[in-house]
Amino acid sequence: MPLSVEEGAERYLRHVALELGLSANSRSAYRRDLVAYGAWLAERGVPDLTRVTPETLSEYVADLASPHGTPDGEIRPPLAAASITRRLSTVRGMHRFLFEEGLLDAHAGSGVRTPKRAQRLPKALPLADIEALLQAVGGDDPVGLRDRALLELLYASGARVSEVTALDVDDLLAAPGTADAVEDPDTALGSGGFVQVTGKGSKQRIVPYGSYAGRALAAYLVRARPAMAARGAGTPALFVGPRGARLSRQSAWLVIKAAAERAELSQEVSPHTLRHSFATHLLAGGADVRTVQELLGHASVTTTQIYTQVTADTLREHYLLAHPRAK
Incomplete structure (x- = not known):
């Protein structure tokens, strides 16, 4: 049965608000991540969450990590590894919740790895x-x-x-x-x-x-x-x-x-x-x-x-x- 991103996101956001007790700021950040994810799926012609596969999510991560053009002709720089990790965590959390609720047949994010964060070297004084x-x-x-x-x-x-x-x-x-x-x-x-x-x-x-x-x-x-x-x-x-x-x-x-x-x-x-x-x-x-x-x-x-x-x-x-x- 098809499940739109909007419906899946609303169910997940209610879950994190009521059962996990996340703050309003955290819920707003989750919503922004899921709206961006839904827009990305729509651009790629993925009609609903039942069609999302691990390959889809891997492509999503790769796209976030790559620069590409925007509709207004500008080049969007790649997201930092920390930002990609946060977005993927939100998306995987939604997929896991919907799978556990029986609304999805598989958890598409279970095998998708987050990118490694760049290692910052300590700044020592001379x-x-x-x-x-x-x-x-x-x-x-x-x-x-x-x-x-x-x-x-x-x-x-x-x-x-x-x-x-x-x-x-x-x-x-x-x-x-x-x-x-x-x-x-x-x-x-x-x-x-x-x-x-x-x-x-x-x-x-x-x-x-x-x-x-x-x-x-x-x-x-x-x-x-x-x-x-x-x-x-x-x-x-x-x-x-x-x-x-x-x-x-x-x-x-x-x-x-x-x-x-x-x-x-x-x-x-x-x-x-x-x-x-x-x-x-x-x-x-x-x-x-x-x-x-x-x-x-x-x-x-x-x-x-x-x-x-x-x-x-x-x-x-x-x-x-x-x-x-x-x-």
Whole structure:
């Protein structure tokens, strides 16, 4: 029995509204996707949804991913992979629902694959920009000492900003053979140490940091944090605000943004920029991918290997500049 796109779409939209509880904005987006899909079927002479096959949907995806002319003579660029994925998800959802309701004999979208999204490489800062960023924070006042320690630890550890703001003082561990980091931070942290980070899924990992971060942490813990924490309710948080409460993730982001502006960096800098820079600089310096995986807290080495593409570009650039027969 024939089933028009309009009728199938209305049934599906009622389903997502009543049974799935989608918002009005989501339902509007679904409707736009289905109207565009219906128009595409009409252009290809497909009269109703019972005539749609997996090949039809594969052709639909290919058409969305290809530039083509419009009736007014312009060239429509291909849709981005994310947009194609969203449209196909809506269309497949409708076909699946209508099949499960017994209104279609087959689910045409069951074997149609979504296009792979383009992999975006992380944007790491050059070492000179990192230096400028870190030099842009600091000072002898409590907030300046805290901000310098915060940025030094973010870059030294590669930890996520949420992981660093969640640290307690007791999460700082002294390097072997030194004094206790909490009891005597000025002595213990100066040459570097370790920090116990709690990542995604409450998984803990131990990450080292060097002397630059160690000295900044020691200065903050000795000369700034005691007075700042005394204004609050005795939080164990490592990084605190002027009123003694744990520093928020949003406040840490503002510290980084302000430092980037003072350093006059051309590239946009986010908390994740320091994490990307940490990983890229380690690999460029010869660190093993699996070591970097452990330091970042990635569950799979595949996630970490995206950084090897960045360093490969650097290697190629150096090769082209240095090898006598490279060009």
